[in-house]
Amino acid sequence: METILKCSNLSKNFGNITALNNLDLDIPRGKIIGLLGPNASGKSTFLKICNELLTPTSGDIFISGYHPGIETKKIVSYLPERTYLNDWMKVSDIVDFFNDFYSNFNKEKAYDMLLKLKINPSDRLKTLSKGTKEKVQLILVMSRDAELYLLDEPIGGVDPAARDYILDTILSNYNENATIIISTHLISDIEKILDYIVFIKDGSVVFTKSVDEIREEHGKSVDSLFREVFKC
Amino acid sequence: MSWKLQSDRPIYSQLMELIELKICSGFYPPGSKIPSVRELAQEASVNPNTMQRALSTLESDGLLISNRTSGRFVTNDESEILKLKKKLAEKNVAEFLQMMSKLGFTKDEIQNAISKSYIWEDNNGNNT
Numbered sequence: 075m076e077t078i079l080k081c082s083n084l085s086k087n088f089g090n091i092t093a094l095n096n097l098d099l100d101i102p103r104g105k106i107i108g109l110l111g112p113n114a115s116g117k118s119t120f121l122k123i124c125n126e127l128l129t130p131t132s133g134d135i136f137i138s139g140y141h142p143g144i145e146t147k148k149i150v151s152y153l154p155e156r157t158y159l160n161d162w163m164k165v166s167d168i169v170d171f172f173n174d175f176y177s178n179f180n181k182e183k184a185y186d187m188l189l190k191l192k193i194n195p196s197d198r199l200k201t202l203s204k205g206t207k208e209k210v211q212l213i214l215v216m217s218r219d220a221e222l223y224l225l226d227e228p229i230g231g232v233d234p235a236a237r238d239y240i241l242d243t244i245l246s247n248y249n250e251n252a253t254i255i256i257s258t259h260l261i262s263d264i265e266k267i268l269d270y271i272v273f274i275k276d277g278s279v280v281f282t283k284s285v286d287e288i289r290e291e292h293g294k295s296v297d298s299l300f301r302e303v304f305k306c
Numbered sequence: 307m308s309w310k311l312q313s314d315r316p317i318y319s320q321l322m323e324l325i326e327l328k329i330c331s332g333f334y335p336p337g338s339k340i341p342s343v344r345e346l347a348q349e350a351s352v353n354p355n356t357m358q359r360a361l362s363t364l365e366s367d368g369l370l371i372s373n374r375t376s377g378r379f380v381t382n383d384e385s386e387i388l389k390l391k392k393k394l395a396e397k398n399v400a401e402f403l404q405m406m407s408k409l410g411f412t413k414d415e416i417q418n419a420i421s422k423s424y425i426w427e428d429n430n431g432n433n434t
Contacts (some may be wrong), residue, residue: 105355106353245347245351258407269356285356289315297313
């Protein structure tokens with residue numbers, strides 16, 4: 075199977091804190107992958123390195139054969155943990171902004187999703203609730219025809235009904251060439267749609283397994299297994 | 307028919323059971339075409355690769371037949387479907403009996419409970 079993302083011995087230190095510790099990952103195309111781990115396990119650091127927002131202390135990372143940089147930004151659609159959009163802008167302005175910026179942005183898709191989630195394109199971002207802002211940002215990210223989607227906590231602030239719609243959107247956008255990596259704590263909401271789970275802890279991979287493998291071997295959901303493995 | 311899934315059992319085997327039920331109940335009649343992997347995955351809100359696995363297993367069980375150009379069909383072989391119905395019925399009866407014996411019912415009491423059940427009589431048209 076063709077690899078979209080490969081990293082070997084990837085480490086990142088902040089002073090004497092180790093955020094990533096010799097992380098090895100090989101992620102194929104056409105999969106939906108859950109990146110799961112307790113707080114401060116290195117999930118966001120990893121996603122930031124994939125987007126060149128941080129540079130690794132040591133080790134290698136390749137996305138579709140390139141180091142993170144201009145070439146990878148064309149094919150990677152990233153939802154950061156925090157919003158970076160200007161909140162004086164209207165939703166429609168931001169859609170235009172993305173449309174100008176990314177050649178693979180699909181404006182029609184964006185408006186279609188805005189309509190479905192009942193978001194008014196002429197509203198200014200600062201007038202929107204926290205959850206609605208998150209929806210807008212996710213719509214922007216999912217409206218790109220990317221090869222790799224990196225979603226850092228995409229459904230944390232949205233209500234359960236919108237969550238279902240978002241998961242449907244992820245499934246309907248699924249194609250054999252694109253991979254989606256979702257980092258989240260809301261495991262029970264998303265485990266049905268995942269191919270594989272990558273459990274990470276203290277900056278290293280604990281294991282990589284399919285959801286059904288976990289359920290077959292342990293007789294419990296990924297959510298219950300998480301609670302067991304990472305019991306405080 | 308909805309796609310209710312439990313969280314502690316493999317998803318693909320639950321999908322298989324639900325599709326088997328749809329075949330037995332005639333929701334997907336013998337010889338009829340079933341929706342594509344993608345459509346079914348979306349309907350059930352599951353990963354398409356998981357749905358694919360469920361469908362391929364049903365195919366190797368002989369319940370579905372895949373035609374390279376025109377999609378997947380339910381088997382025309384009614385004896386296959388009858389076999390499946392028997393298998394599922396046996397499983398359900400076994401589960402029921404297990405539950406009843408947990409409740410402390412003896413064989414006679416169970417038979418008595420069944421014959422007295424109003425659902426049973428309704429289905430047979432004998433009003434009480």
